[in-house]
Amino acid sequence: MRLVMVCVAVYATFNAPNLAAATYWSIGSYSDQRNALNEAARIQPALSSAVIIQSPSSANTNYRLLIAADDPSVKPSLERLGIKGVWSVTVNGDLAKEQVFRTTNDTATGTETQADSAVKPSINGSTSWGVAGSFDDQENAVQLEAQLADHFEQVSVKEFLIDGRTLYRVLVGPMNDPTTARQMQLSEVDLSALWILRTEVQPTALTPIHIAPNGQNMVPDGRNIALLTIGDTTGAGTRALPDSSRTLPASGIKNDEYNLARLAIKDPPLITANKSNGRWSSEVGFESRVFRDPGLLNLERHHAAMSFQAEYYQTWNDGDDIFAFVPFARIDAQDDERTHFDIRELTWVHVADNFELRSGIRKVFWGVTESQHLVDIINQTDTVENPDGEEKLGQPMINLSLLRDWGVFDLYWLIGFRERKFSGPEGRPAYPFEISTDQSEYESSAETRRSDFAVRWVQSIGELELGISHFSGTSREPRLVPQFVLQNNLPASVILIPYYDVIEQTGLDAQLFLGDWAFKLEAISRSGQGNRYAAATAGFEKTFVGFAGGRGDLGVIAEYLFDERGAEGPAVGQDDIALGLRYAFNDAANTTALLVALIDRASHEYLTTFEASSRLGERLKLTVEASVINNTRNIPRGFLGLLEVQADPNADLAFLQDEDFIKFELIWYL
Amino acid sequence: MMKRRWARHFFSVLGLVLAGAAIAESAEEKGLAIAIEADLRDQGWIDSQVQMEMVLRNAKGNESKRRVRLKTLEVSDDGDKSLTIFDTPADIKGTGLLSFSHKQGDDDQWLYLPALKRVKRIASRNKSGPFVGSEFAFEDLSSQEVEKYTYRWLRDETFEGQATFVIERRPVDKNSGYTRQEVWVDQEHYRLLKVDYYDRKQSLLKTLRSIGYTQYMNKYWRPAKMVMLNHQNGKSTDLLWNEYRFSTGLTEKDFTRNSLQRAR
Numbered sequence: 001m002r003l004v005m006v007c008v009a010v011y012a013t014f015n016a017p018n019l020a021a022a023t024y025w026s027i028g029s030y031s032d033q034r035n036a037l038n039e040a041a042r043i044q045p046a047l048s049s050a051v052i053i054q055s056p057s058s059a060n061t062n063y064r065l066l067i068a069a070d071d072p073s074v075k076p077s078l079e080r081l082g083i084k085g086v087w088s089v090t091v092n093g094d095l096a097k098e099q100v101f102r103t104t105n106d107t108a109t110g111t112e113t114q115a116d117s118a119v120k121p122s123i124n125g126s127t128s129w130g131v132a133g134s135f136d137d138q139e140n141a142v143q144l145e146a147q148l149a150d151h152f153e154q155v156s157v158k159e160f161l162i163d164g165r166t167l168y169r170v171l172v173g174p175m176n177d178p179t180t181a182r183q184m185q186l187s188e189v190d191l192s193a194l195w196i197l198r199t200e201v202q203p204t205a206l207t208p209i210h211i212a213p214n215g216q217n218m219v220p221d222g223r224n225i226a227l228l229t230i231g232d233t234t235g236a237g238t239r240a241l242p243d244s245s246r247t248l249p250a251s252g253i254k255n256d257e258y259n260l261a262r263l264a265i266k267d268p269p270l271i272t273a274n275k276s277n278g279r280w281s282s283e284v285g286f287e288s289r290v291f292r293d294p295g296l297l298n299l300e301r302h303h304a305a306m307s308f309q310a311e312y313y314q315t316w317n318d319g320d321d322i323f324a325f326v327p328f329a330r331i332d333a334q335d336d337e338r339t340h341f342d343i344r345e346l347t348w349v350h351v352a353d354n355f356e357l358r359s360g361i362r363k364v365f366w367g368v369t370e371s372q373h374l375v376d377i378i379n380q381t382d383t384v385e386n387p388d389g390e391e392k393l394g395q396p397m398i399n400l401s402l403l404r405d406w407g408v409f410d411l412y413w414l415i416g417f418r419e420r421k422f423s424g425p426e427g428r429p430a431y432p433f434e435i436s437t438d439q440s441e442y443e444s445s446a447e448t449r450r451s452d453f454a455v456r457w458v459q460s461i462g463e464l465e466l467g468i469s470h471f472s473g474t475s476r477e478p479r480l481v482p483q484f485v486l487q488n489n490l491p492a493s494v495i496l497i498p499y500y501d502v503i504e505q506t507g508l509d510a511q512l513f514l515g516d517w518a519f520k521l522e523a524i525s526r527s528g529q530g531n532r533y534a535a536a537t538a539g540f541e542k543t544f545v546g547f548a549g550g551r552g553d554l555g556v557i558a559e560y561l562f563d564e565r566g567a568e569g570p571a572v573g574q575d576d577i578a579l580g581l582r583y584a585f586n587d588a589a590n591t592t593a594l595l596v597a598l599i600d601r602a603s604h605e606y607l608t609t610f611e612a613s614s615r616l617g618e619r620l621k622l623t624v625e626a627s628v629i630n631n632t633r634n635i636p637r638g639f640l641g642l643l644e645v646q647a648d649p650n651a652d653l654a655f656l657q658d659e660d661f662i663k664f665e666l667i668w669y670l
Numbered sequence: 671m672m673k674r675r676w677a678r679h680f681f682s683v684l685g686l687v688l689a690g691a692a693i694a695e696s697a698e699e700k701g702l703a704i705a706i707e708a709d710l711r712d713q714g715w716i717d718s719q720v721q722m723e724m725v726l727r728n729a730k731g732n733e734s735k736r737r738v739r740l741k742t743l744e745v746s747d748d749g750d751k752s753l754t755i756f757d758t759p760a761d762i763k764g765t766g767l768l769s770f771s772h773k774q775g776d777d778d779q780w781l782y783l784p785a786l787k788r789v790k791r792i793a794s795r796n797k798s799g800p801f802v803g804s805e806f807a808f809e810d811l812s813s814q815e816v817e818k819y820t821y822r823w824l825r826d827e828t829f830e831g832q833a834t835f836v837i838e839r840r841p842v843d844k845n846s847g848y849t850r851q852e853v854w855v856d857q858e859h860y861r862l863l864k865v866d867y868y869d870r871k872q873s874l875l876k877t878l879r880s881i882g883y884t885q886y887m888n889k890y891w892r893p894a895k896m897v898m899l900n901h902q903n904g905k906s907t908d909l910l911w912n913e914y915r916f917s918t919g920l921t922e923k924d925f926t927r928n929s930l931q932r933a934r
Contacts, residue, residue: 026703130917180919281763313934322932349932356928365788390786401928408927458927460778465791511791513776518793545796546847553799588726588734588803590762618735621761669760 024052024066027078040065047077130172141168148172154180278314278323285309287665289428293658296432297425298334305332309344322349326394330385335427338384344394356401361394364412366456366469368511368520369537371559371578371598375507375522377471378454380418387429387627388609393418407459414452417474420498429627429659433496435480440498442474443528450474450502465511475503475529503528516543520559535563535573541582555582557596567602571653575601589615605653606630619669626662629653701821701837708860709816715890717743717920721912726804729904735759736802742813743920749773750813751925755933756802764934768925773817774842782930789927798847804907805876805898807847810867818842824852829864833857848875859883861891869902876900887916 027043040051049071054064067074132148132155135141141157148155148170156171173180285307294301312325326345332338347360364378372389379392396416402409422435444450452473459466478498484491505526512519523536539559547554557580563569580596593612600606608630613623695703724736737757742750749771756765764784771777776797781790797809819839827836834854841848849872854864861883869875882894896909923929 281760283760319932322934324934351932353923356932363787365786403923403926403928460791460927513791513793516793518791543793543796545799545845551800553796586800586803588728590803615759615761618759667761 023069025069025074025078027051027065027067043078043081046081047074049074132170132172135168135170138168141170144170152180278312280310280312282308282310282670283667284670285665285667287663289661289663291428291658292660295428295430295658297430297434298428300334300426300428303332303334303428305330305338307331311345320351322351323347324349332427335384335424337421337424338427340384340421342382342393344392346394354403356399356403358399358401359397361396362399363392363394364397364399365392366467366507366509367522368465368509369522369539369559370520370541370557370580371539371561371576371596372537372573373522374524374535374537374573375467375469375509377469377476377505377507378412378414380420380476382421384421384423384427388625393421407457410454410456410458412452412454412456414454414473417448417450417452417500419448419500420476420478422498429656429661431480431496432655433482433494435496435498437498440478440500441481442500443502444474444500463513465509467507467509469507469509471503471505471507473502475501479529501529516545517541518543530565530568533564533569535561535565535569537561537573539578547583551586553584553586555584556580557582561598571655572598572600572607577601591615600653603653607653607656621667621669623665623667624662625665626660628660629656697823698821700823701839702816704823704835704837704855704860705816705819705821705839708855708862711860712890713744713746715744715887716917717741719913719915719918719920720892723908723910723912724802724804725908725910727906727908734803736762736804741920741924743922743925749777749815751922752813753925753930753933762802766930766933768927768930769812770925771813771815773815776843776845777812780927780930782933784934787931789930797843797845805900805905806907806909809841809843809846809848810878810898819851826857827854829854829856832863834863859891861893874901884914886914890916 040053043065044051047067049068052066052068054066067078133141133144135144138157138159145155145157152172154173158169158171287305287307289303289305291301291303307328307330309326309328312323314323315321324345324347326343327341328344329341330338343361345360345362347358347362349359350357365373365376366378367373367375378397379395381389382391382393383389385391395414395418398413398415400411402411419437419440422437423430425434442448442450450473452471454469454471454473456467456469458468478500480496481499482494483497485493485495503526505524507522507524509522510520518541520540521536521538523534523538525532525534537559539557541555541557544554544556546552557578559578559580561573561576561578563574566574577599578596579599580594582594583592585591585593591612591614593610595610596608598607598609606629608626608628610626611623613621615621719739719741722738722740724738726734726736736759739755739757741753743752744750752767752769752771754767754769756762764782766782766784768780768782769777770779779792781792782788783790797812798807800806801808801811819841822838822840824836824838827834829836834856837853837855838850839853840850847869848867849870850868852866852868853862855861856863862878862880864880865878866874867876867878877899879897879899880893880895881897883891884894885891892911892914894911896911897906898909899906
């Protein structure tokens with residue numbers, strides 16, 4: 001049984017120390033003196049220092065509640081009362097003429113203090129109910145309860161004694177309960193009129209609650225800072241006055257003097273509309289590539305292609321289950337190998353409180369650097385789609401993603417292996433030798449049916465993004481083993497046979513932001529392809545926001561690419577420098593451009609790439625890409641020339657010498 | 671900064687001693703009090719979900735539109751967390767922006783690029799840059815914390831029939847694109863009705879008007895429309911807010927790297 005605390009306000013004269021300037025916490029400011037008195041009555045019992053009500057003066061038009069700031073226990077006590085918005089006030093001279101507020105109470109008990117301490121508690125420590133309606137008439141409340149019970153599992157009518165008057169409130173919740181929260185998201189009830197009652201008291205204790213008269217005596221007040229705080233007193237809530245503009249609920253509820261219900265059952269809002277119904281979207285791309293020179297195997301300089309990608313997306317269980325299907329097709333006028341179909345995504349994701357289970361064909365990206373992606377290993381690269389390695393084939397997998405305080409931990413079971421695709425003899429840019437993917441060889445006897453495994457941990461620690469990963473399985477990147485094709489027992493030509501080793505690769509990726517600087521590192525250590533080796537990409541991107549006084553942002557990129565294998569390693573990345581400029585125009589068309597020069601420090605060859613894109617209207621996007629090789633040794637055409645390229649350690653990129661191109665692609669979003 | 675503020679306090683106190691006044695509420699204190707009060711009145715909504723349409727208009731009147739969904743989680747001791755998902759234009763559909771704003775220092779921001787499946791942390795010192803090509807800068811849309819500015823009350827004024835406080839606020843962060851802002855706050859409900867933004871050269875850059883305030887949950891006021899006009903380039907951006915919902919049951923887990931990736 002709770003007792004109503006009766007507060008008796010006593011005015012006394014405060015003989016303040018005659019200090020030149022004393023500091024006080026200002027804990028409330030009211031234009032109506034009654035509000036100031038009520039609030040002081042409420043908080044004084046919990047405080048060891050006197051609450052001072054400062055009368056209006058020429059400098060200050062309000063009644064302010066002040067409390068001496070020299071007592072260190074004051075602020076924690078105020079916080080326990082839910083008063084967080086305090087600021088310090090320097091008062092010059094003495095407060096002799098000010099009124100000091102003291103309270104006495106005849107039936108004060110601990111229970112009331114407990115209720116007071118529940119005023120505006122922290123979000124985590126409290127329980128919240130949604131108040132759907134407040135009624136004088138219990139029958140009305142029960143009616144509304146019945147209506148809402150169709151939408152929420154937890155609806156109850158509780159009796160409140162406020163100002164000596166019994167009021168029946170229809171409560172939904174507690175709202176912190178995930179089921180209720182879920183139902184609120186899904187509900188077809190207009191919840192905009194719902195207000196939140198927040199308390200630390202359990203729902204059973206809410207029937208009936210006798211409310212101290214403090215909060216209820218509040219008068220509507222333009223300067224009433226503390227109204228919110230007081231309104232949240234256990235059980236009291238902000239009491240809005242009965243309002244003729246409020247609409248009655250759908251049916252069955254009689255007019256009621258204290259009818260604060262405004263709920264209306266209505267059509268589901270837009271957010272629910274796109275929740276359960278699947279959505280299709282699709283895009284068509286038209287691509288034209290122009291090469292500067294005839295190729296080694298294909299002399300054609302103009303290449304045209306089309307692509308089509310669709311996406312089906314559906315969620316259910318309020319977004320906790322997601323299904324996505326993304327088929328992709330490319331038709332290339334010249335290259336049969338590039339004419340291909342792929343399922344980029346066919347996936348079901350289930351979201352639970354602490355984990356996500358993602359099953360099906362998916363794409364996963366790991367890493368931070370720009371010039372190459374060493375750590376990224378889950379998906380096979382779709383080299384025929386784009387030689388820059390950014391396009392990926394879908395990978396069948398089951399991925400368990402654990403969400404923990406110490407980061408996100410992902411476990412991958414990669415089911416089956418997808419071979420790398422290479423341009424055919426008709427395709428460009430092409431390797432100068434035919435790559436015979438029909439004869440691909442595998443270290444694993446399971447070949448493409450092998451299951452691979454990977455784990456990754458990723459965490460943001462302040463300005464640092466850190467990822468550590470390990471992959472165990474068939475290398476996505478084959479070694480290309482040359483084999484002579486014999487004619488009349490004489491070597492007539494060379495073909496390359498892809499050989500897929502089983503590797504172990506540990507990767508680290510890190511990115512640190514220091515102001516406009518982003519420092520990036522990707523490093524791997526791989527075993528299984530010859531000796532264990534390490535490779536890394538490290539560098540930075542510095543951003544100039546509003547470059548040269550304009551709207552755009554300029555990014556300057558510098559990265560160093562290192563591979564321990566040196567000349568035995570890949571053509572690109574053993575001892576190279578990448579320098580780049582990125583410019584985001586920040587215009588309505590989202591225009592961006594990126595220029596990167598990759599400099600091979602050993603051979604002094606340059607590979608310069610440029611890409612830019614801009615939106616045209618609402619449904620079209622134009623992208624331009626170009627790639628130019630400079631400074632390659634001029635190597636004679638033909639078979640002997642090719643052998644020379646292969647043998648020359650200073651001609652890493654020479655095989656691309658005739659493959660300079662510019663590509664235009666127009667994507668139309670249907 | 672701290673020193674300057676104390677110095678200001680000292681001089682205001684000194685001035686009042688000379689004037690013989692007993693109590694001092696300086697223009698700075700009054701400005702701060704107004705900001706704190708506006709902030710207090712907007713606490714307790716826990717989380718919100720809303721749909722927003724941006725209409726970008728150039729000086730010739732050509733329009734370009736974006737539709738986004740915005741989820742926000744109220745964080746009591748720090749700036750709010752928000753997740754913005756783009757529905758249109760089609761080429762950026764599914765792009766997500768996760769933002770943890772902070773009372774002090776730079777916000778943390780991650781961008782999700784659905785085509786590459788890439789989560790990219792972005793340099794959030796980029797406060798003054800335009801948000802998706804609009805006239806709103808990142809800092810105009812991030813959570814407005816009291817600590818992000820210093821304040822000064824300028825005058826009381828009747829603005830479009832409403833009694834308002836006109837306060838000046840100066841960004842604490844030196845990377846802000848503004849030297850100062852003048853804010854019209856209505857005295858009854860402490861809503862921001864108008865903001866004038868002054869650029870680093872002290873000249874008037876933009877004006878924001880918030881129109882059609884509606885009260886939700888008997889407490890929280892939200893505008894139906896915000897119009898940002900850039901005086902220097904003649905462009906403007908409208909934000910049209912729809913389907914506001916509060917206390918929908920969002921938690922910290924709806925604002926993670928994982929939730930950013932699955933929001934489409």
